[in-house]
Structures are given as structure tokens and as C-alpha cells.
Amino acid sequence: MSQPDDAEIVHFDNVGLRYGTGKEVLTDVSFTLYSGRFYFLTGASGAGKTSMLKLLYLAQRPSRGLIRMFGTDAITLPRERLPGFRRRLGVVFQDFRLVPHLSAFDNVALPLRVAGVPERDIVKPVTDMLEWVGLGDRSHARPATLSGGEQQRVAIARAVIGRPDMLVADEPTGNVDPEMAVKLLRLFEALNRLGTTVVVATHDVHLIQKVPESLIMRLDKGRLSDPTGALRYPPRRMASPPRPDVLGA
Amino acid sequence: MSILPAINNALGADWRERTSAESRLLPQGKLSGPMPWVIAIMIGLTVVATASGLALRNTARAARADVAGGVTVQIVHGAPRERDRQANAALAALKSAPGVAEARLVPQKELDALVEPWLGTTAGDDVNALPVPALIDVRLSGSADANRLGALRQALRGKAPAARIDAQASWLAPVFEAVHALQWLAGGLIALLAFATIATVLLASRNALGNHRGTIEIVHMLGGTDAQIARIFQRSMAVDAAAGGIGGLLLGVVVTSLLGRQFAALGSGMMAAGGLAWSDWLAICCIPVGGVLLAVLTARLTVLSALRRML
Ligand SMILES: Nc1ncnc2c1ncn2[C@@H]1O[C@H](COP(=O)(O)OP(=O)(O)O)[C@@H](O)[C@H]1O
Ligand SMILES: [Mg+2]
Numbered sequence: 001m002s003q004p005d006d007a008e009i010v011h012f013d014n015v016g017l018r019y020g021t022g023k024e025v026l027t028d029v030s031f032t033l034y035s036g037r038f039y040f041l042t043g044a045s046g047a048g049k050t051s052m053l054k055l056l057y058l059a060q061r062p063s064r065g066l067i068r069m070f071g072t073d074a075i076t077l078p079r080e081r082l083p084g085f086r087r088r089l090g091v092v093f094q095d096f097r098l099v100p101h102l103s104a105f106d107n108v109a110l111p112l113r114v115a116g117v118p119e120r121d122i123v124k125p126v127t128d129m130l131e132w133v134g135l136g137d138r139s140h141a142r143p144a145t146l147s148g149g150e151q152q153r154v155a156i157a158r159a160v161i162g163r164p165d166m167l168v169a170d171e172p173t174g175n176v177d178p179e180m181a182v183k184l185l186r187l188f189e190a191l192n193r194l195g196t197t198v199v200v201a202t203h204d205v206h207l208i209q210k211v212p213e214s215l216i217m218r219l220d221k222g223r224l225s226d227p228t229g230a231l232r233y234p235p236r237r238m239a240s241p242p243r244p245d246v247l248g249a
Numbered sequence: 250m251s252i253l254p255a256i257n258n259a260l261g262a263d264w265r266e267r268t269s270a271e272s273r274l275l276p277q278g279k280l281s282g283p284m285p286w287v288i289a290i291m292i293g294l295t296v297v298a299t300a301s302g303l304a305l306r307n308t309a310r311a312a313r314a315d316v317a318g319g320v321t322v323q324i325v326h327g328a329p330r331e332r333d334r335q336a337n338a339a340l341a342a343l344k345s346a347p348g349v350a351e352a353r354l355v356p357q358k359e360l361d362a363l364v365e366p367w368l369g370t371t372a373g374d375d376v377n378a379l380p381v382p383a384l385i386d387v388r389l390s391g392s393a394d395a396n397r398l399g400a401l402r403q404a405l406r407g408k409a410p411a412a413r414i415d416a417q418a419s420w421l422a423p424v425f426e427a428v429h430a431l432q433w434l435a436g437g438l439i440a441l442l443a444f445a446t447i448a449t450v451l452l453a454s455r456n457a458l459g460n461h462r463g464t465i466e467i468v469h470m471l472g473g474t475d476a477q478i479a480r481i482f483q484r485s486m487a488v489d490a491a492a493g494g495i496g497g498l499l500l501g502v503v504v505t506s507l508l509g510r511q512f513a514a515l516g517s518g519m520m521a522a523g524g525l526a527w528s529d530w531l532a533i534c535c536i537p538v539g540g541v542l543l544a545v546l547t548a549r550l551t552v553l554s555a556l557r558r559m560l
Contacts, residue, residue, distance in 0.1 A: 057470070058560070059470060059560065060560070061560060079557075080474075080475075082560070083472040083473065083474045084472070085472075086470060086471065086472035087471075087472035089472075091470065091471075097463070097466075097467050097470070098467075099463075099464050099467055099468075100463070100464075101464075110467070110468070110471055111471045111472070114468060114471050114472055114473045114477065115472065158471075
């Protein structure tokens with residue numbers, strides 16, 4: 001499962017983004033993400049974190065610059081190849097984006113069903129995952145009947161259920177208590193150990209401190225700074241062995 | 250021998266799997282609300298229009314075949330005695346003329362019955378006082394075209410100068426024209442109904458698309474393909490359209506058979522010939538199928554064009 005230390009998964013080169021005719025919300029953003037690492041994206045509210053994640057999960061095209069993803073130019077990617085790329089991503093949207101008329105179970109099962117996974121291979125992983133995020137007894141509940149924190153956990157379960165190559169999470173612990181936040185972070189770490197590259201946008205410094213081996217990207221008014229220098233000189237991959245048991249795999 | 254069922258089974262299972270998985274992505278049946286009703290009405294009206302068009306066509310065909318070889322010879326003469334003499338001479342000449350299958354002098358009784366509604370039979374009236382023509386009903390072995398009518402006129406010229414020869418078809422020409430116009434009307438109605446059905450389905454698809462835009466975007470962002478998302482909509486639309494189509498077919502068939510019974514009760518020979526053959530019923534049963542296909546295709550194109558606007 002472990003990948004070469006310097007396998008690039010995402011590369012941004014001089015990327016700029018403006019919405020419509022407004023001013024640029026991202027300017028001259030250049031970086032490389034390496035496979036299997038754990039990244040935090042920080043910055044004040046309005047710094048452009050969500051905008052950058054949208055570029056990462058292919059919901060938005062940049063106004064300028066180059067984006068390479070999984071070794072392919074993501075900007076000139078033909079439309080019919082986008083679903084294949086999206087299936088390699090797990091996304092926790094800032095606003096969750098749960099399907100309102102589907103139960104928690106069906107929401108978590110959605111990526112698997114979209115990918116055509118047979119029903120017999122869906123029930124157990126989804127049940128286990130809901131159990132893991134503490135919603136085992138809420139699997140039939142519709143999103144509207146769940147609290148904000150519960151909805152967020154469903155959104156996270158949906159993002160990780162398909163064992164994506166890259167997980168992109170936008171403020172994934174904003175609505176849960178600190179204890180649950182740490183627990184969810186452990187989930188991301190476990191997934192990371194299985195080889196998933198993780199990118200978490202947050203402005204919670206405590207959260208970042210909980211993952212000592214993480215790399216930090218900082219956005220400041222749409223410009224990327226690199227406080228640790230880690231983006232230019234990626235350190236060696238951490239040595240701790242994978243723990244597949246954590247995911248119930 | 251054993252591999253075929255296995256493949257079949259696998260394909261079937263896969264299809265069922267996919268169908269059940271995709272059917273969970275959108276609420277089924279609630280997609281378009283009044284759609285089944287509207288489609289039922291459209292299909293019902295289309296069935297009635299089509300059945301009427303086909304019945305008119307059958308009527309016209311039967312009537313045309315009936316009168317195609319028919320020729321009427323009238324002997325119009327003021328003097329009854331001379332009229333009868335010429336009629337008998339004409340009948341004899343017609344019977345020996347080439348191409349005449351049958352010639353029959355219409356008996357006085359039938360003539361009286363024909364004119365009775367207009368002239369009455371009050372006792373004491375002298376029927377002979379009115380110049381009622383003698384009629385000879387001629388059936389040719391082929392159709393009564395201008396050449397053959399000319400030949401008949403030639404044959405009768407010396408023997409019955411008072412004879413007037415007409416093809417029966419020419420009397421019915423205005424009727425045929427009217428039937429023809431009604432057929433065009435039926436065709437126009439069917440075209441309008443198809444157009445209205447497309448417009449309805451288009452609106453319903455747009456509406457459903459608007460209601461489910463959030464869901465579609467989510468499925469799209471989770472890697473759902475355009476074809477997958479379109480299939481979900483198509484299926485929903487197909488269910489609605491099929492429900493409406495079956496209802497509309499029943500409605501249309503009931504109305505058509507009631508109308509048919511009314512016309513049959515008229516007892517007119519021409520209307521009796523206007524019944525529908527089994528092939529006509531088959532064509533009518535294709536209407537809801539066409540409606541479902543139309544609805545599914547419209548839904549598909551609507552959804553695909555909306556999806557193309559998303560990244
Ligand atoms: N869809 C949009 N249209 C126009 N402006 C936007 C849109 N989304 C975000 N912005 C603007 O871009 C800037 C960065 O926003 P965002 O990426 O959401 O920052 P963050 O997630 O760090 O809070 C903000 O000034 C915001 O107003
Ligand atoms: Mg944000």
C-alpha cells in the first residue's frame with residue numbers, strides 16, 4: 001500500500017482564481033502535494049481555503065495557471081474523464097451536501113452505489129463506518145432529523161467510505177465537540193496510513209497540533225505561504241506502520 | 250450449455266443491481282407530480298383522434314370500393330310509357346355491353362320508397378303525374394372511368410336518347426373530400442397533441458431538474474456520470490409516462506368504442522364499414538408506447554443538456 005516517497009499526486013503552478021469579474025481570490029498559488037501525506041490548509045476566514053479545495057476536488061476551473069492531478073493535466077481533461085477522477089477523491093464539503101431525502105445509510109452508501117459496487121458489498125462497510133462515527137443507531141435517519149455535528153459525521157463517513165486516493169475536507173470538525181473532533185481526526189489518520197493523501201482545511205490550531213507529522217499550507221488573502229518550508233522540501237514519510245484494523249477493513 | 254444461463258444470470262443480476270442502486274439516488278414516482286394525469290389525457294385524446302382517422306379511412310375505402318364499379322343510368326322522360334320503353338331497351342343494351350357485370354332495373358316499388366320521404370304518398374296522388382326517372386343500377390367488372398362511361402354512352406345513344414349516365418363515385422366525390430379533410434384534421438390533432446406532450450414533458454423535466462438540482466450536483470461531484478444521472482430521470486419519467494399511457498389508452502379505447510357504437514346505431518351502410526381492423530387496434534396500442542419513448546427521450550435530452558453546463 002505504501003507509495004514511493006516522492007510520488008506527486010497534485011501539482012499547482014501559478015494558479016489564479018477569480019469568480020466572474022471580481023478580483024482574484026487566489027493568486028500565484030504554486031505547490032506540490034505528495035502521495036500518502038497529511039496536509040493542513042489554514043488561513044483566516046475568507047483567505048480562500050474553500051476556493052482552493054474546490055480546485056482540488058474539480059468543482060472549479062482556475063482562471064489561470066496549471067493544475068496536474070494524478071499525473072494528468074486537470075485543466076484540459078475532457079469532461080467524460082472527470083467522473084473517473086472524482087471517484088478517486090473523497091470530499092467533505094463545508095456545507096455537508098447530504099442528499100435530503102436519503103437516510104444516513106444511503107448517503108454514506110452513495111459513492112459506492114455511484115461506482116457500481118454490488119449491494120452485497122455495501123451493507124457491511126457502510127454499517128461499520130456509521131458505527132465508527134458513532135451513528136450506528138441513526139442509520140435510518142434523514143439528514144434533516146440529524147444535528148449539525150451528526151450531519152458532519154455522515155458527510156465524513158461518505159467521504160472516506162470509498163477509500164479514496166485523496167481526501168479533501170473543508171472544516172470537517174467545525175460542528176462537533178473537541179472530543180469528536182479528535183476522534184474524526186484519528187479516522188483521517190487511519191485512512192492516511194492506508195495510503196490516502198489527506199488535505200484538511202481548518203483554522204483550528206489545536207487540531208493541527210494533534211497531527212505532528214502533518215504538513216501545513218497557509219493561505220493569506222489568496223496567497224500561499226509555506227511556514228514550515230515543508231512544501232518545497234517534503235520530509236520523509238512518517239514511519240508508523242499502517243493500522244488497517246482502525247477502519248474495520 | 251451451462252455457460253449461457255450463467256452469463257444471463259450475471260447480466261440480469263448486474264442490471265438489477267445497477268437499477269436498484271440507481272433507483273435509490275432519487276425519490277421515485279414523486280418526480281413530476283401531475284405528469285401521469287397530463288400524459289393520460291394527451292394519450293387518450295391521441296387515441297380518439299387516431300381511431301377516428303383510421304375509421305374515416307376505412308369508411309372512405311369501403312365506400313370507394315363499393316361505388317368504384319357502380320354506374321347509374323337515369324332515363325328522364327316526361328311520358329311514362331316512352332320512359333319505360335327506353336329503360337327496357339337500355340337495360341338490354343347494357344346487359345350485352347362489354348365489361349358490364351350486372352345491370353338491374355330498379356323496381357318501381359324501390360323508387361317509390363326512395364322518393365316517398367320527399368313527395369309523400371297521399372291517397373289519390375297520381376304518382377305517374379310526376380316525372381320520376383327510371384333508374385338502372387349497373388355494376389362494371391372494373392372501375393367506372395371516363396373511357397368506359399364514354400363507351401356506355403355510345404352504346405345507349407341510339408336506343409335510349411333520354412339516358413343519363415353517371416359514375417356513382419362522382420356523386421360521392423364531395424363526401425370523399427369531406428372525409429379527406431377530416432382525416433387531415435385528425436392528423437393535425439395528433440401532431441398538435443404530440444407537440445403538447447413534448448412541451449409538457451420538457452416542462453416537467455425542467456421542473457424535476459430544478460427540484461433535484463442539489464442531489465444531481467452531489468451525485469455529479471461523487472463521480473456520477475451524465476449517463477447515470479440521465480438514466481435515473483429517464484426511469485422516473487418512464488414510470489410516470491407508462492402509468493399515464495396505460496390510463497390514456499383505456500380512456501381512449503372506452504371513448505372510441507362508445508363513439509363506434511353510436512355510429513353503428515345509425516344503421517347506415519357506410520358507417521358500418523368504418524369499423525377498426527385488428528391492425529388498427531394494434532396501431533392504437535402503439536400510441537402509449539410512442540408516448541413513453543417520447544417522454545423518456547425528452548427527459549434524457551433535458552437532463553443531459555443541463556448536466557453539460559456543470560463542470
Ligand atoms: N462563489 C463565489 N462567488 C464569488 N465570490 C466568492 C465565491 N466563493 C467565495 N468567494 C469569495 O472568495 C473569497 C475566499 O472565499 P473562501 O474560499 O470561501 O474562503 P475561506 O474558505 O478561506 O473562508 C472570499 O472573499 C469570498 O467572498
Ligand atoms: Mg471556507
